Amino acid sequence: MATEDTPVMAETTLPVRTKQPKQQLSKGMEHMRCYVAVDDSRKAATSPSAGEDAYGVPATYEPVRKPTTAPSEDNPQKRSDPFQFGTRYLEEGDDIFAHNAWDHVEVDAQYSEFIEQQTIFQRENQVNDFDKKRFNENPEKWWDKFYSNNQANFFKDRKWLVQEFPVLGEVTKEGYGPVTVLEVGAGAGNTAFPVLAMNGNTELKLHACDYSKKAVDIIRAQPAYIDQTKAVLQADVWDAAGEDLPPGLEPGSVDVILMIFIFSALSPGQWTQAVRNIHTLLKPGGEVLFRDYGRGDLAQVRFKKGRYLDENFYVRGDGTRVYFFEEQELRDIWSGKLSDRTLDAAGEEAPAFEIVDLAVDRRMLVNRQRKLKMYRCWMQGHFRKPLQSSIDASAKGPAGAMEEQGSTVK
Structure with missing residues (x-):
């Protein structure tokens, strides 16, 4: 019981913690602030004055391309x-x-100029010779390290696969019949497992191959892989630019090959052999479904000093490599017309694919909370191994259906 002589403790009030807003930009993108941050003073719903660029x-x-949806006033x-x-x-x-x-x-004129400035800056501040050798000699080491650090949590499952590549919806239908699909550069299974989950075709064989042993170990450790009632999915280590074919696959045994953000991980000197391997694996009329990075994508523009390995070829902070393509460049690579790289060490010409479709996919992604706009650029392609005259049209596999449906790329 307190008395008059008992000191009275002053009442204390804990400071109120105010919630800090999320940082608008990471340190790695701060140099791009004026090109990706939207100025609040310019109201998005108000048309800009004549001749003025707005928000990219x-x-x-x-x-x-012409819109395929209803007019804006009827379809807000x-x-x-x-x-x-x-x-x-x-x-x-x-x-x-x-x-x-x-x-x-x-992209708007201001951003286009920024891309040019960044490219010059990157060339002038490229990776030193010692590090170039270190990153190029053992690329599998860096991918193993990447998957050791990130496990299966880095990439999201690709739920857009059938939307972008309808043939996958066809070959996984119940009763479709025997078909072999190979994914090159399978990573942790973010493509293979969605395909496996939607599969109703009891005669589907799905092979998922990756350069990284650690990535393959992650796939094999997933419950969906272990609990297969029938061995539909097989995961193996394979170097797409090596001299050997994937385990369990013979020349001319594959109907569809998926190459999603894997070709960009190869150095330009590996392209011809990789294309040759794909050509060897496919049946006549077999399909390649392709998606990768395009020139000027945000991922390229944001690189700062010490990341430039070669023209349009970079090393990320984790040691993995990435190349950014132009449309004509891919046309030349897959049609066998890339003049300075069409001959391999044995003097053999590079194999030629039919370019069924190849398009630039440009998108502007926005972040409402942080008021950011981000320009992305991807390349999406559909290539076919030519049919030989001696091969009956029935040997096309899914290619026959593709010809009837038309292009899978919008």
Whole structure:
């Protein structure tokens, strides 16, 4: 019981912790602030004055392809049902934060100039000779380290596969019949497992191969791999640019090959052998479904000093390598016309594929909370191994269905 002589403790009030807003940009992107951060003083729903660029959309902006959705006034959501990528066009007066992505958005003049400045800066501050040798001699070491650090948590499962590559929906249908699908550069299984999950074809054989042993170990450790009632999915280590074929696959035994963000991990000197291996594995009329990084993608522009290995070829902070392609460059590679790399060490010509379709996929992604716009650029292709005259059309496998359906790439 307190008395008059008992000191009274002053009442203390704990400081109120205010929630800090999320950092708008990481340190790695701070140099891009004026090119990716949207100025709040310019209201997105207000059309810019004549001749003025707004939010990455030039005042004279014209869509690369004609919209396939209903006119904006009749379709304010700018979507088809079900929603399809490639159908959401940004027009003057639109609020860019109404959606998280817009299709076929060309970069504005200011950003285009920034790309040129960044390219010059990157060339002038490239990787030293010692590190170039270190990163190029044992690339598998860096991928093993990457998957050891990230396990299966880095990439999200690719739920857009059938939407972008309808043939995968065909070959996994119940009753389709015998078909062999190979994924090159399978990583931790973010493509293989979604295909396995939707498969209803009891005669599907799905091979998932990766350069990294650690990545393959991750696939094999997943419950979906261990609990297969039938061995539909087989995961193996394979060097796509090596001299051997994947375990369990013979020349001319594969119907469809998936190459999603894997070709960019090869050095330019490995392209011809990799294409040769793909050509050897495919049946006549077999398909290659391709997606990778395009020139000028945010991932390329954001690189700072000490990342440039060679023209359009970089090393990330984790030691893995990445190349950024142009459309014509890919056409030349897959058609066998890349003049300075068409002959291998034995003097053999590079194999030629039919270019069924190849397109640039440009998107502007936006972050509403942080008020950011990000230009992405990907290459999407569909290549076919030519049919030989002695091969009956019935040997096409899924290629026959592809010819009837038309292009899988919008």
